[in-house]
Amino acid sequence: MTRRRIFDRLAQIVITMGGIAVILSIIGIFIFLVKEVTPLFFPPQGTQTSQLTGTSPPGALPQSSLVGMDEYQExxxxxxAGSNHQIRFFNARSGTPIAHDLPSGLAQIPITSVARAVGSGNQFAFGTDDGRIIPxxxxxxxxxxEEARQIVPTITLGPPVQLTLTKERIVRLAYQPTERGRLAVALTDQGRLWYAGTPFATSPAPLTGHGAEPxxxxxFDSRGETLSIGTAGGNLYHYDVREGAQPSLIETISVAPAGTSVTALSYLIGDRSLAIGTSAGDVSVWMPVRQAQESSITRFRLIHQFDAHPSPVTGISPSLRDKGFITGDAQGNLFVHYATSAQTLLKLQGNHQAIRTLTFSPKADGAVALTDQGALLTYAIHNPHPETTLATLFKPVWYEGYEGPEHVWQSSSGADDFEAKFGLLPLIFGTLKGTLYAMLVAVPLAILGAIYTSMFMHPDLRAKIKPTIEIMAALPTVILGFLAGLWLAPLLERIFPALIAMTVAVPVSVAVTAILWQYIPASIIRRLRPGMESFVLIPIIIGAAWICLGLNQPIESFLFGSDYKTWFATNWGLRYDQRNALVVGFAMGFAIVPIIFSISEEALSNVPRHLIAGSLALGATRWQTLVKLVLVSASPGIFSALMIGFGRAIGETMIVLMATGNTPIMDWSLFNGFRTLSANIAVEIPEAPHGGTLYRTLFLAAVLLFAFTFLINTVAEVIRQRLRTKYSQY
Structure with missing residues (x-):
């Protein structure tokens, strides 16, 4: 007895420790996942790092200064503007001027305006007091x-070009080099607007579409296709300059309230979003949107409105890496915004020195601003995940190029100006869609098979059938996915009309067989062992399916005219993709059938035999006994089987990865593919930079999967316990 107690105690300790280890492991995994996800929602950080002494910009000239920094912020x-020292360099840490010889072409030339080309960061143009521009x-x-990094600046001048025919002073300037050549537009001190297109040396043309508005x-946009002009009346004049010689006015819109002027314009990376600042401190982003579904005509619309400045906006600078941008105002405040999330992420308070111009650093991790008193202010900005908020993850977002807010997942592209889209709802939808279709296939087969095996099949036959089905669970899902993608998907595409016919022919043939079975003499039926009916039914089902397959082409011609894909596209607007939800339903349903079948069959078989015998002895048929007694008594186990199968389907990866098109769309159609959370993690994680937004968003998807399975198991256990308590009398 003492030895037995020792072994019992030892077994109890081992089992307890094992259970505790499992619980701690799950908690540890959850903590690790949360730790990787939480930085997504940390607020951005920013601070002014230094104040250097620069050159005071001429107060009488509205566009007289620009600032910038190298990518290392050194x-x-x-x-x-001015006649000397038009370009100066400073050490970003000490503020010491860096000696550098200016090109001889700038010597004693009175500069009156400065412009930066959009999208480049390092190409500029000077406007002079005699109407010329100097690239x-x-x-x-x-x-x-000596193991120390040395940054050496170089200055290159282009040939000067006369932009105004009357040699008037240029007070505002826009300049843009493109693949077709260089474009420029200049406002003179006489209020005239001159445009020079490709070739650059052609005679400039006056622009008068804005009328008398100042x-x-x-x-320009970076491709040199559009020119936008803001006025003191709060209007935006949008020109098409693709023809080069003469711009055409295509749109005039009011972008600010009456009495408010447009003070700053800037295209964000990609040239579709235009950030606008006004004298009232308002900041907004406008995008071209198609007027109608079938139309190619676009018009600018207000898409995002950001937190307003307390004073007029004096400058806007876009990020060269993403859809972020910074704005400055007349009180020295600097705000950081992000267009995709439509949020003002950071507000850095100023010292009441008006910001004349400002620039985002090339890596978007800092900024430099010039005040009206000549102070150069540098900022450090830490904002690693600006595109991620709860709204961008789970709500529709109005992305560039879209006609309205949508749920989209698209994490990467070949273009540098790509707008990352991290909407998780299409992935959640795809997970539920794949699970639903798999359960629609698996549940009837597994539950009905378990009922037949438990209640009607001969014990000798059941002893062979049940292990065979359970062995199916050992098949690797990668093999099932491989077969589904390369064999089943093309097969279903080829025999789809016959498959539709089978949904009618097979049930009808089974029903007819059941009716005819009633007329077979009892003497013959008594010779058959219980459960042998299936061996009669199997050839009937195979025969019905074989007939449908043989009539595939006639069925397609009869039901769909000629081609079923064309018929669905024309009449229902559905496109048939070869790898679709139908394929996944069959393949993943096949994978979860053994789990649901095995647990359900055990639950049905564990119903006490004396209860079944008593029911039959009282005159109930086997069917009545099944419905009124066995299913009720076994319902907790059957429900557990369904929930375990549901959880298994939610977490499935390889089948949906290989058998669908992995297209993250929200559509219940059987003929479209989808992308699940688990498959998305498998596809994206190898390419996700460690610690990046995509990397952490994929961990968030893992947290959602963890939460789904935990919730499903918890709810299933609660319901199972209630069912068990309710029907314990049986």
């Missing part, structure tokens, strides 16, 4: 000397 440069390029060469902002 050198700051300033371009300023300028600033580049930084990085090298190492022009307050000018900008």
């Amino acid at each position: 050198i700051i440069y300033q371009l300023t 300028v390029t600033i580049e930084f060469a990085a090298g190492f000397e 022009v307050t902002a000018l900008i």
Whole structure:
């Protein structure tokens, strides 16, 4: 007895420790997942790091200065109107001016305006007091000397071009080099607007579409296809400049309330979103949207409105990496915005020195601003996940190029100006869609098979059938996915009309067989062992299916005219993809049948035999006994089987990865593919940079899967216990 107690106690300790280890492991996994996800929602951080002494911009000239920095934030440069020292470089840490010889072409030339080309960050143009423009390029060469990085700036001037025929002073300027050549538009001190297109040396043309409204902002897009002009009346004039020689006015829209002027314009990376700042401090983003479903005509619409500044917006600078941008105002405040999430992420309070111009750093991790008193302010900005909020993850978002807010998952593209889309709802939808169709296939087969095996099949036959079905659970899902994608999907595409006919022919043949079975003499039926009916039914089902397959082409011609894909597309607007939800329903349903069957059959077989015998002895038929007694008594076990199968389907990866098109769309159609949370993790995680937004969003998808399975198991256990308590009398 003592030895037995020792072994019992030892077994109890081992089992307890094993259970505790499992619980701790699950908690540890959950903590790790949450730890990787939480940085997505950390607020951005920013601070002013230094204040250097630069050159004070001329107060009488509205567009007289620009600033910038190299990608390592070691050198700051300033371009300023004037007759000398138009370009200066500073050490970003110490503020010490860096000696650099200016090109001889700038010597004693009175510069009156400065413009930066959109999208480049390092190409500029000077406007002069006699109506010329001088293209300028600033580049930084990085090298190492004695294990220390050395940044060397270089300045390259282009040939000057006369932009105004009357040699008037240029006070505002927009300049854009393109593949077709260079474009420029200039506002003179006489209020005239001149445009020069490709070739650059052609005679400039006057622009008069804005009428008598004073022009307050000018900008090209980076491709040189559109020109936008903001005015003191709060209007935006949108020109098409693709023809080169003469722009055509295509749209005039009011972008600010009456009495409010447009003070700043900037295209975000990609040239579709236009950020607009006004004298009232308002900041908004406008995008071209198609007027009608079948139309190619687009018109600018207000898409996002951001937190307003307390004073007029004086400058906007876009990020060269994403859809973020910064704005400055007349009180020295600097705000950080992100277009996709439509949020103002950060507000850095100023010192009441008006910001004249500002620039986002090339890596979007800092900024530099120039005040009206000549102070150069540098900022450090830490904002690693600006595109991720609860709204962008789970609500429809109005992305560039879309006609309205939509749920979209598209994490990458070949274009540098790609707008990342991390909507998780299409993945959640795809997970539920695949699970639903798999359960629709598996549940009837598994439950009815378990009922027949438990209640009607001969014990000798059951002893062979049940292990065979349970062995199916050992099949690797990668094999099932491989077969589904390369064999089943093309097969279903080829025999789809016959498959539709089978849904009618097979049940009808079974029903007819059952009716005819009633007329077979009892003497013959008594010779058959219980459960042998299936061996009669199997050839009937196979025969009905074989006939449908043989009539595949005639059935397609009769039901669909000629081609069923064309018929569905024409009449129902449905497109048939070869790898679709139908394929996944069959393949994943096949994978979860053994689980549901095995647990359900055990639950049905564990109903006490004396209860079944008593029911039959009282005159109930086997069917009545099944419905009134066995199913009720076994309902907790059957429900557990369904929930375990449901959880198994939600977490399935390889089948949906290989048997669907992995298209993250929200459509219940059987003929379309989808993408699930688990398959998305498998596809995306190898390419996700560690610690990046995609990496952490995939971990968030893992947390959702964890939560789904935990919730399903918890609810299933609660319901199972209630059913067990309710029907314990049986």
